[in-house]
Amino acid sequence: MNTSSRSLVLPAALPLDGGGVLPRVEIAYETYGTLAEDGSNAILLCHALTGDQYVASAHPLTGKPGWWERMVGPGKPIDTDRFHVICANVIGSCMGSTGPASLADDGQPYAMRFPVITIRDMVRAHVGLLDALGVERLHAVVGGSMGGMQALSLAANWPERAERVLVVASTSRHSAQNIGFHELGRQAIMADPRWQGGDYYAGETPDNGLAVARMAAHITYLSEEALTAKFGRNLQDREAKTFGFEADFQVESYLRYQGSGFTQRFDANSYLYITRAMDYFDLAEEHGGRLADAFANSAARFCLVSFDSDWLYPTAESRHVVHALNAAGAPVSFVELSAPHGHDSFLLDVPALDRVVEGFLK
Amino acid sequence: MNTSSRSLVLPAALPLDGGGVLPRVEIAYETYGTLAEDGSNAILLCHALTGDQYVASAHPLTGKPGWWERMVGPGKPIDTDRFHVICANVIGSCMGSTGPASLADDGQPYAMRFPVITIRDMVRAHVGLLDALGVERLHAVVGGSMGGMQALSLAANWPERAERVLVVASTSRHSAQNIGFHELGRQAIMADPRWQGGDYYAGETPDNGLAVARMAAHITYLSEEALTAKFGRNLQDREAKTFGFEADFQVESYLRYQGSGFTQRFDANSYLYITRAMDYFDLAEEHGGRLADAFANSAARFCLVSFDSDWLYPTAESRHVVHALNAAGAPVSFVELSAPHGHDSFLLDVPALDRVVEGFLK
Numbered sequence: 179m180n181t182s183s184r185s186l187v188l189p190a191a192l193p194l195d196g197g198g199v200l201p202r203v204e205i206a207y208e209t210y211g212t213l214a215e216d217g218s219n220a221i222l223l224c225h226a227l228t229g230d231q232y233v234a235s236a237h238p239l240t241g242k243p244g245w246w247e248r249m250v251g252p253g254k255p256i257d258t259d260r261f262h263v264i265c266a267n268v269i270g271s272c273m274g275s276t277g278p279a280s281l282a283d284d285g286q287p288y289a290m291r292f293p294v295i296t297i298r299d300m301v302r303a304h305v306g307l308l309d310a311l312g313v314e315r316l317h318a319v320v321g322g323s324m325g326g327m328q329a330l331s332l333a334a335n336w337p338e339r340a341e342r343v344l345v346v347a348s349t350s351r352h353s354a355q356n357i358g359f360h361e362l363g364r365q366a367i368m369a370d371p372r373w374q375g376g377d378y379y380a381g382e383t384p385d386n387g388l389a390v391a392r393m394a395a396h397i398t399y400l401s402e403e404a405l406t407a408k409f410g411r412n413l414q415d416r417e418a419k420t421f422g423f424e425a426d427f428q429v430e431s432y433l434r435y436q437g438s439g440f441t442q443r444f445d446a447n448s449y450l451y452i453t454r455a456m457d458y459f460d461l462a463e464e465h466g467g468r469l470a471d472a473f474a475n476s477a478a479r480f481c482l483v484s485f486d487s488d489w490l491y492p493t494a495e496s497r498h499v500v501h502a503l504n505a506a507g508a509p510v511s512f513v514e515l516s517a518p519h520g521h522d523s524f525l526l527d528v529p530a531l532d533r534v535v536e537g538f539l540k
Numbered sequence: 541m542n543t544s545s546r547s548l549v550l551p552a553a554l555p556l557d558g559g560g561v562l563p564r565v566e567i568a569y570e571t572y573g574t575l576a577e578d579g580s581n582a583i584l585l586c587h588a589l590t591g592d593q594y595v596a597s598a599h600p601l602t603g604k605p606g607w608w609e610r611m612v613g614p615g616k617p618i619d620t621d622r623f624h625v626i627c628a629n630v631i632g633s634c635m636g637s638t639g640p641a642s643l644a645d646d647g648q649p650y651a652m653r654f655p656v657i658t659i660r661d662m663v664r665a666h667v668g669l670l671d672a673l674g675v676e677r678l679h680a681v682v683g684g685s686m687g688g689m690q691a692l693s694l695a696a697n698w699p700e701r702a703e704r705v706l707v708v709a710s711t712s713r714h715s716a717q718n719i720g721f722h723e724l725g726r727q728a729i730m731a732d733p734r735w736q737g738g739d740y741y742a743g744e745t746p747d748n749g750l751a752v753a754r755m756a757a758h759i760t761y762l763s764e765e766a767l768t769a770k771f772g773r774n775l776q777d778r779e780a781k782t783f784g785f786e787a788d789f790q791v792e793s794y795l796r797y798q799g800s801g802f803t804q805r806f807d808a809n810s811y812l813y814i815t816r817a818m819d820y821f822d823l824a825e826e827h828g829g830r831l832a833d834a835f836a837n838s839a840a841r842f843c844l845v846s847f848d849s850d851w852l853y854p855t856a857e858s859r860h861v862v863h864a865l866n867a868a869g870a871p872v873s874f875v876e877l878s879a880p881h882g883h884d885s886f887l888l889d890v891p892a893l894d895r896v897v898e899g900f901l902k
Contacts, residue, residue: 196783294783354767354791355759361792362755364785365799369748371733386731393724394756397717402851405716411822419820421558421656423726423812427819429716430723437727450785457789458781460773489764489851 179251179258181235182209185274188306192269195296201283205307206274207231207266210250211258213313220313221256221539222304222340223265224321224328227395227452228444230273233265234258239443245525248532255536261317266307268300268328270451275303278447279379289447290376297324297459301331305339318342318539322524323491324452327459330499333480334461334472343476344538346483346531347524349495350469350502351460356490359398360453363391367446376447388446389437396436401487401520405429462502469502480510481538483524483531490521511538541613541620543597544571547636550668554631557658563645567669568636569593569628572612573620575675582675583618583901584666584702585627586683586690589757589814590806592635595627596620601805607887610894617898623679628669630662630690632813637665640809641741651809652738659686659821663693667701680704680901684886685853686814689821692861695842696823696834705838706900708845708893709886711857712831712864713822718852721760722815725753729808738809750808751799758798763849763882767791824864831864842872843900845893847885849878873900 185206191199208231213220223233225245234250236243250256250263267275270292278292308316319340321329326348333343349356370387372378397405409429413419416426425431462469480503484496493514503510515530517523524531547568553561570593575582585595587607596612598605612618612625629637632654640654670678681702683691688710695705711718732749734740759767771791775781778788787793824831842865846858855876865872877892879885886893 290785294785351773353764354771354773354789355762355764357773357789357791358755358759358767358795361787361789361795362752362759365748365755365796366728366731366752368785369728369752370731386727390724390728390731390752393720393727397720397724400717402715402717405720409716411713411716411719411825423652423656423730423816425723427716427719427723429719433720433723434727454785463773 179210179234180212183235184209186307186310188303188310192299192303192306194293194299196294198293200269200276200293202276203269203303203306204274204276204280205266205269205303207264207307208233208235210234210263211261213262217313218315218317219260220262220264220316222308222316222319222332223250223256223263224304224319224325225265225268226323226325227456228440229325230271231265231267232273233263237443248527249535255532256320256539261539264307264311264313266304268452269303270295270300270448270455272445272448277445278376278451279445287379289379292447292451294454295451296455297327298331298335298464300455301328301335304328304332305336308339316340318344320344320535321348322346323348323521324456327456330461333476333478334465337476337478340478342538343478343480344483344535345480345496345499347485347488347491347521349491350462350499352457357457359394360457363394364450364453366390366394367450373446378446383441384446385438385441388441388444388449391449392440393433393437396433398490399520399522401489401518403487404519407518469499470505473503473506473508476506476508478508480508481534482510482512483534484514485517485519485521485523486514487518488521488523541572541596542574545597546571548669548672550665550672554661554665554668556655556661558656560655562631562638562655564638565631565665565668566636566638566642567628567631567665569626569669570595570597572596572625573623575624579675580677580679581622582624582626582678584670584678584681584694585612585618585625586666586681586687587627587630588685588687589818590802591687592633593627593629594635595625599805610889611897617894618682618901623901626669626673626675628666630814631665632657632662632810632817634807634810639807640738640813641807649741651741654809654813656816657813658817659689660693660697660826662817663690663697666690666694667698670701678702680706682706682897683710684708685710685883686818689818692823695838695840696827699838699840702840704900705840705842706845706897707842707858707861709847709850709853709883711853712824712861714819719819721756722819725756726812726815728752728756729812735808740808745803746808747800747803750803750806750811753811754802755795755799758795760852761882761884763851763880765849766881769880831861832867835865835868835870838868838870840870842870843896844872844874845896846876847879847881847883848876849880850883850885852883
């Protein structure tokens with residue numbers, strides 16, 4: 179597969195929803211497959227909260243396979259023999275695109291001086307990247323979870339840029355419960371004394387707080403059924419309970435591992451900024467309070483996919499978007515897939531999803 | 541109402557499921573109403589994780605009304621004109637009964653030298669209290685959430701001690717998801733540098749970690765629908781988002797308030813020990829792996845109540861207990877009540893619950 183890791187600096191400062199600008203915006207991105215001469219075969223793939231541009235290539239820090247290798251590649255549902263796939267690290271993140279760890283004009287990391295951004299700001303940077311790459315109109319924009327928010331935002335705010343919009347396990351707005359889980363993660367990070375108001379880049383990082391935030395999030399990514407099937411009340415490498423506070427149960431051990439592993443690849447301040455952008459996301463509010471109006475100028479075809487075991491962004495959230503698209507007269511297909519894994523189903527082995535993705539992108 | 545606040549020291553050391561003993565066990569308890577001369581009208585009320593003995597009297601630290609004042613009192617569903625209600629602080633807690641903040645033999649707080657206890661250990665202490673009070677047989681044992689676990693444990697292990705067993709919004713075992721949420725709370729506490737391995741009693745307390753633990757738990761106590769109805773995406777005392785990290789949303793402000801308020805009345809080490817006891821709870825495992833066997837010797841009448849919006853201990857958990865009671869041939873009634881508040885429904889205004897409680901205790 180023709181893979182390329184690159185980054186570029188947008189030619190102009192990026193205006194932000196919060197009122198300010200980001201003066202210098204670098205975008206790190208991966209591409210897979212070859213762009214057709216007429217530029218008609220580009221797919222923008224948008225990543226989730228803790229995702230990155232390494233959708234189908236090994237992560238440079240962890241060495242792990244790309245997060246959607248099962249979906250993206252030659253002959254795969256997003257077929258890189260046919261399509262030119264672009265996946266960019268969102269601004270605010272920490273894998274090469276400008277974020278809180280980047281240096282500000284004074285040569286010091288932004289840290290908490292980084293402006294609070296929105297999902298639309300992330301997409302504005304993506305659009306800047308597409309402009310720089312000469313991709314005027316996408317064959318499709320595709321995303322799961324926060325990636326789906328970006329896909330919806332692109333469809334609503336730059337309706338001429340994508341012919342197809344594929345939104346998996348996502349929502350048009352963050353619920354009170356969604357905000358609550360994010361807020362507890364942020365409080366865990368900020369409670370870590372190593373966070374130091376965000377100015378930790380020269381010293382130790384707030385790994386304890388970030389690990390707790392990740393543990394909380396991870397519970398929400400899996401269904402209760404999936405946790406029970408995977409771990410139940412099984413003990414970890416022992417015959418009996420120890421009557422102590424070690425990780426007696428497999429689920430404890432698993433969550434600790436998820437938490438501590440995460441801190442090796444992710445910046446705590448990025449976690450603050452990206453969760454904030456997600457909490458601020460309310461596509462209807464951006465468009466006068468009526469979600470259908472967000473899609474008034476769209477000529478794209480839409481496909482929404484939800485999972486029956488996803489309690490983070492349950493099917494009702496996708497249906498809410500579908501109803502708005504119906505009201506706007508947009509062509510939309512919608513399917514709720516049955517999969518046991520919860521929200522994480524969009525990343526896992528769900529053959530029905532492969533078929534939906536492949537069929538919709540044809 | 542005839543109310544009494546007392547405490548007593550059990551006459552003997554308390555053997556523990558973990559193998560050790562607690563040499564000196566103090567039990568702080570409240571009583572309401574008068575004990576009949578034949579001792580036949582006593583009800584043992586068991587409190588939840590962060591509850592206490594102040595079920596129908598003002599909390600001495602917060603001044604707030606008792607946690608079940610709507611249920612317990614003269615003419616109320618648990619009628620103190622008829623019944624003598626006993627509510628004891630569980631061991632491991634911090635409102636007067638022996639726990640990690642209590643002094644060990646060396647005159648220093650136990651802290652993490654306190655033994656890991658189980659739900660059955662808590663109930664063993666309750667039974668010691670009943671012995672000391674001369675209450676041989678309870679009219680009923682009643683509890684919600686962790687209180688329900690205690691009621692089930694008493695029924696299984698001291699089957700002769702209660703004529704009626706009322707279990708509200710509870711479970712016979714902690715699921716992987718339940719354990720996961722508790723583990724993240726424990727990790728938040730232990731990540732707070734003020735925790736200092738539990739030895740914080742002479743200095744500052746790990747309030748930040750405890751507040752994060754409480755925030756996480758609080759989200760699980762409410763349904764998604766309740767959070768949406770109560771807060772939605774409403775902003776807190778402001779007209780627009782601030783593009784900062786203050787509590788813009790009401791739900792953030794609420795959770796921060798819940799977290800910080802909690803630290804003023806609860807000991808972080810107690811939170812560790814009691815959550816551990818709950819995670820260890822598996823009534824079937826205690827009885828050879830078959831839940832019905834736990835109730836083989838019971839002659840009590842049972843009543844199980846669940847709430848349709850409770851996702852912490854969903855109806856399926858109550859039904860699981862009911863099936864076991866059926867298999868054991870025990871008389872049991874079971875009702876799933878419709879209430880929007882989630883797990884917290886058992887503490888809130890649900891008139892149908894009042895009727896069930898009143899009817900069952902007759």
